[in-house]
Amino acid sequence: MNMELIPGLDPHGLPGPPWLFQSLLVLTFFLHMLFVNLTLGGSLLAAVSHIASGGREGDHRLLLARRLASVNTFAIALAITTGIAPLLFIQVLYQQYFYTATILLGWIWFSLLALLVLGYYAAYLYKLRGAPARGQGGGGWLVLAAVAFLLIACLQVAVYLIQAQPGQWARFAEAPLAVLSDATFWPRLLHFVLAALAFAAVIMAWWAVRRARAGEDADGNRRIAAYAWRWALWTTALVLADGFILLAVLPRPVLLSLMRGGAATMVPLILAILLAVGLVMMLARGSDPVQSPGLVGGVAATAVLVIAVMTIVRDQVRVFYLQPATSHFTWQTAPQWFNTALFALLLIAGLATIAYVVRRVLGAPASGPEAA
Amino acid sequence: MNYPIWDIAMGGGVLMAVVAIAHVVVAHFAVGGGLVVAVTETLSVRRGDGELRELARRSSLILVLLSTVFGAVSGVGIWVTAGLISPAAISALIHTYVWGWAIEWVFFIVEITTAVIYYATWDRISKGAHLLLIWVYFVSAYLSLVIINGIITFMLTPGAWLQTQGFWDGFFNPTYWPSLVLRTGIALLMGTAFMMLAALRGTPQERARLVRYLGLWMTAGVLVAYGGYRWWEAQLPASVTDLFRGTSPTLPQLATVRHLLLWALAATLVVVTVMMLSLPRLRVARGVAAVVLLASSVVFFGGYEWLREGVRKPFLIYHYMFSNGLRVSDIGAFDRDGFLVHDAWATQGVGQGPVARGRAMFRGQCSSCHTIDGYQSIRASLPDDPDMISGVLMVLHDMGQTYTKAPPGQPVNVATLDYPYMPPLVGSEDEISDLAAYLGTLTGTDGTPAAQGGRP
Numbered sequence: 047m048n049m050e051l052i053p054g055l056d057p058h059g060l061p062g063p064p065w066l067f068q069s070l071l072v073l074t075f076f077l078h079m080l081f082v083n084l085t086l087g088g089s090l091l092a093a094v095s096h097i098a099s100g101g102r103e104g105d106h107r108l109l110l111a112r113r114l115a116s117v118n119t120f121a122i123a124l125a126i127t128t129g130i131a132p133l134l135f136i137q138v139l140y141q142q143y144f145y146t147a148t149i150l151l152g153w154i155w156f157s158l159l160a161l162l163v164l165g166y167y168a169a170y171l172y173k174l175r176g177a178p179a180r181g182q183g184g185g186g187w188l189v190l191a192a193v194a195f196l197l198i199a200c201l202q203v204a205v206y207l208i209q210a211q212p213g214q215w216a217r218f219a220e221a222p223l224a225v226l227s228d229a230t231f232w233p234r235l236l237h238f239v240l241a242a243l244a245f246a247a248v249i250m251a252w253w254a255v256r257r258a259r260a261g262e263d264a265d266g267n268r269r270i271a272a273y274a275w276r277w278a279l280w281t282t283a284l285v286l287a288d289g290f291i292l293l294a295v296l297p298r299p300v301l302l303s304l305m306r307g308g309a310a311t312m313v314p315l316i317l318a319i320l321l322a323v324g325l326v327m328m329l330a331r332g333s334d335p336v337q338s339p340g341l342v343g344g345v346a347a348t349a350v351l352v353i354a355v356m357t358i359v360r361d362q363v364r365v366f367y368l369q370p371a372t373s374h375f376t377w378q379t380a381p382q383w384f385n386t387a388l389f390a391l392l393l394i395a396g397l398a399t400i401a402y403v404v405r406r407v408l409g410a411p412a413s414g415p416e417a418a
Numbered sequence: 419m420n421y422p423i424w425d426i427a428m429g430g431g432v433l434m435a436v437v438a439i440a441h442v443v444v445a446h447f448a449v450g451g452g453l454v455v456a457v458t459e460t461l462s463v464r465r466g467d468g469e470l471r472e473l474a475r476r477s478s479l480i481l482v483l484l485s486t487v488f489g490a491v492s493g494v495g496i497w498v499t500a501g502l503i504s505p506a507a508i509s510a511l512i513h514t515y516v517w518g519w520a521i522e523w524v525f526f527i528v529e530i531t532t533a534v535i536y537y538a539t540w541d542r543i544s545k546g547a548h549l550l551l552i553w554v555y556f557v558s559a560y561l562s563l564v565i566i567n568g569i570i571t572f573m574l575t576p577g578a579w580l581q582t583q584g585f586w587d588g589f590f591n592p593t594y595w596p597s598l599v600l601r602t603g604i605a606l607l608m609g610t611a612f613m614m615l616a617a618l619r620g621t622p623q624e625r626a627r628l629v630r631y632l633g634l635w636m637t638a639g640v641l642v643a644y645g646g647y648r649w650w651e652a653q654l655p656a657s658v659t660d661l662f663r664g665t666s667p668t669l670p671q672l673a674t675v676r677h678l679l680l681w682a683l684a685a686t687l688v689v690v691t692v693m694m695l696s697l698p699r700l701r702v703a704r705g706v707a708a709v710v711l712l713a714s715s716v717v718f719f720g721g722y723e724w725l726r727e728g729v730r731k732p733f734l735i736y737h738y739m740f741s742n743g744l745r746v747s748d749i750g751a752f753d754r755d756g757f758l759v760h761d762a763w764a765t766q767g768v769g770q771g772p773v774a775r776g777r778a779m780f781r782g783q784c785s786s787c788h789t790i791d792g793y794q795s796i797r798a799s800l801p802d803d804p805d806m807i808s809g810v811l812m813v814l815h816d817m818g819q820t821y822t823k824a825p826p827g828q829p830v831n832v833a834t835l836d837y838p839y840m841p842p843l844v845g846s847e848d849e850i851s852d853l854a855a856y857l858g859t860l861t862g863t864d865g866t867p868a869a870q871g872g873r874p
Contacts, residue, residue: 048762050762051420051762051763051766053419053420053421053505053506054420056509056510056513057745058510058513058514058583059513060513061513061514061516061517061585062516062517070520119534120534122487123486123487123490123530123534124530124531126490126491126494127490127523127526127527127530127531128527129494130493130494130523130526131520131523133494133497134512134516134519134520134523135516137497137501137508137509137512138512138513138516141505141509141512141513144501145421145501145502145505145508145509146421146422146505148498148501148502149421149422149423149424149501149502149505150422152424152426152502153426155498155502156498156499156502158498159437159491159492159494159495159498162491162494163487163488163491166487166491167487170483170487216766219422219766219767220767380583382517382585385517385518385521385585386517388517388521389517389520389521389524392521392524392525393524395524396524396525396527396528396558399528399554399558400527400528400531400532403531403532403535403550403551403554404535406547406550407535407539407543407547407551409547410543410544410546410547411542411543411544412542412543412544412545413541413542416544416545417540417541417542417543417544417545418459418463418539418540418541418542418543418544418545418547418548418549
């Protein structure tokens with residue numbers, strides 16, 4: 047590895063212990079991934095559902111597409127907002143690798159911004175406008191949003207792989223798109239996309255079941271739940287299969303480090319596999335989710351848990367990828383404990399404020415002259 | 419330094435300016451618009467005023483679409499762009515102010531969450547709960563401005579931080595409070611300028627009344643912004659104001675920008691006064707007047723941001739890091755060891771020999787501001803005489819000595835330097851000769867045909 051190409055650590059040092067930033071990175075990335083999965087998987091599922099419905103009013107797939115587009119305008123906002131924190135913490139911990147990877151991609155990385163705006167406004171256009179955004183031709187907006195978010199997924203996988211492999215930087219400097227020929231690129235992208243589809247489908251099934259059981263368009267919601275449930279089943283099965291392929295094509299030193307890491311690495315990895323197998327089994331048990339609300343709740347909770355565990359595994363894999371480079375550097379720390387405590391306090395206060403406001407909103411339904 | 423170099427023909431600074439100005443306009447609108455919408459809806463509820471309610475409602479769609487979509491994406495865009503063109507500088511800022519940004523993120527989460535719920539709950543929840551949403555939105559949006567203002571002003575006037583490296587010493591720096599007042603005024607200007615467009619969509623009677631109502635807000639915004647701007651200028655050190663004020667400013671183009679932004683602010687006041695007094699008689703022109711109002715507000719704000727960035731040259735963080743990522747504290751080591759041993763990426767793929775090394779020097783130290791033939795074209799700025807090129811380079815190199823010899827606590831007055839807006843040139847004598855040789859190939863003064871444009 048050409049160590050000369052790796053920029054030095056920032057001389058200011060870390061304003062807190064590394065474990066703290068590592069924990070914050072993993073925690074906030076997990077939150078981010080919940081909304082990213084809804085955004086990416088939801089956009090893809092909405093586009094496919096809209097096309098499958100043929101734009102026919104009353105078709106349950108069209109209803110699902112509209113519901114997803116409606117959810118997505120919130121999910122995208124929260125995906126971007128929750129993404130700020132992991133972007134911040136990765137710059138604190140891995141600035142040498144992260145900036146280098148983004149600069150090597152240059153305009154390709156910069157296009158992230160245009161794709162985000164495009165995907166976001168396309169989702170809003172479908173949600174807010176009548177024809178031609180909706181109806182038979184309206185699927186175009188959903189396809190546009192889905193393609194934009196799919197390309198962003200490609201960008202993120204590319205940046206992850208370039209930053210994780212400083213030994214390949216001279217090659218990527220000559221041809222950044224060589225990252226597409228990395229053995230793990232396509233299995234990793236597929237893992238990401240399929241998991242997003244599965245998660246969005248599970249959440250949509252859960253929501254449709256709740257509505258159906260509340261007596262709201264029972265037949266339509268029953269069909270939406272069954273349709274989303276099938277998507278969740280097949281995509282989860284494929285994620286599991288692709289996960290083993292991804293594991294097999296990991297660079298040998300990374301795989302060995304993962305296997306020899308003891309309980310710290312094996313517990314999350316095995317737990318993730320077991321949870322995914324459990325998900326497939328639970329999804330295969332019922333074809334009419336409305337009849338099994340407990341099962342649907344269990345599936346949704348397990349899906350969230352799988353994302354949490356996989357976030358930990360993903361971070362460990364990055365640590366092992368970077369180990370040959372990071373072993374040459376020692377972090378200096380200059381903790382700012384007062385500011386750390388202030389952040390923690392304000393985070394609690396901020397989340398409490400949101401909880402209070404949401405509670406007030408849910409407890410104050412109104413209509414007619416009494417409404418805002 | 420020692421990051422790969424992103425070669426873009428338009429120049430990294432221009433790209434950063436485009437992204438940053440687009441973001442700050444929307445971000446300030448999100449703050450000011452939040453206040454005006456909150457007050458407007460509160461008044462509408464207290465007075466049972468349907469016109470004010472419709473104004474708040476119409477404006478809330480713009481607020482959500484602009485602040486939660488474009489504002490959020492362009493905010494991320496500033497980090498993305500800074501990481502591409504000035505990785506060392508953004509790294510220094512992040513490592514110093516990570517907790518500041520983390521705190522701002524908390525406010526941002528509250529802001530975005532309440533904004534999307536606020537827009538989605540018109541006609542669906544009680545008036546009291548809806549008002550709570552918009553006031554929580556405004557308070558969190560303003561608090562995010564309170565935080566980010568400290569980091570932005572730190573870059574121009576780091577104050578005691580240069581000695582202590584303390585978070586709060588840099589945060590509450592000499593221009594923190596004036597800038598906060600100025601940005602509060604700007605937020606009001608941006609908020610009401612956008613809302614004016616929404617106000618013009620009502621009936622003629624509604625329009626006249628709503629324009630007068632928003633005109634009062636805008637007048638307040640102009641006055642607060644003007645006061646804040648003057649206070650900001652007064653807090654700048656003389657070495658900075660010498661660049662753009664006085665009878666013979668060091669950088670006349672920045673003096674022009676200053677005149678432009680002050681006239682734009684005056685124009686905003688005039689146009690809004692005309693609109694308030696004579697809207698019923700303005701027919702075709704009312705739409706034009708609203709657009710002019712928005713344009714003059716943006717020109718004022720953009721001009722101020724341009725001036726703020728301009729007077730910071732040659733630094734990214736004043737007296738700490740230059741615009742090409744070179745730290746003041748690194749000048750001595752780079753002169754002693756040579757520059758290229760510290761920047762392997764500059765030499766990556768440029769080949770061997772003196773001209774190649776000179777090209778690497780250009781990539782590492784000059785290309786963050788200069789392109790070959792595009793923005794800030796280096797070819798167009800070079801003298802024809804090779805001896806003059808070498809002479810200019812030696813002057814730039816000697817400027818480094820001025821920085822290293824400055825007594826602690828007495829930073830260099832850049833206005834007294836030969837090239838006040840340029841970083842010093844660092845490196846060994848051989849490297850500087852190599853750079854002169856490379857620059858000679860661009861003009862053909864080295865005896866060979868001039869090298870054609872393209873990547874440096």
